[in-house]
Amino acid sequence: MSSSTxxxxxxxxxxxxxxxxxxxxxxxxxxxxxxxxxKTPQGGRLTVSPEAWAAFIAHI
Structure with a gap:
């Protein structure tokens, strides 16, 4: 995770x-x-490509 997050x-x-x-x-x-x-903003974060996010949203 980069500091930019x-x-x-x-x-x-x-x-x-x-x-x-x-x-x-x-x-x-x-x-x-x-x-x-x-609920835990300082916890783990997931970073994905815009294409992966779009594919995920299309399936939920």
């Missing part, structure tokens, strides 16, 4: 549940999509 503009995914327990936050850059659990 601390400078990302995170937002709650529109695909997250509305009950507050299933919140995924994403931060989009031109060449990467960063994903984290909003």
């Amino acid at each position: 601390t400078e990302l503009d995170w937002f709650k995914s529109s695909y997250s549940g509305g009950g507050g327990g299933e919140c995924v936050e994403v931060a989009i850059r031109p060449d990467t999509v960063h994903i984290r659990d909003s």
Whole structure:
């Protein structure tokens, strides 16, 4: 994980549940999509390509 992840503009995914327990936050850059659990923002993060994120969204 690079230090640039601390400078990302995170937002709650529109695909997250509305009950507050299933919140995924994403931060989009031109060449990467960063994903984290909003309940533990300092925890692990996943970084994928925009193509991988689009494929994931298409299947959920």
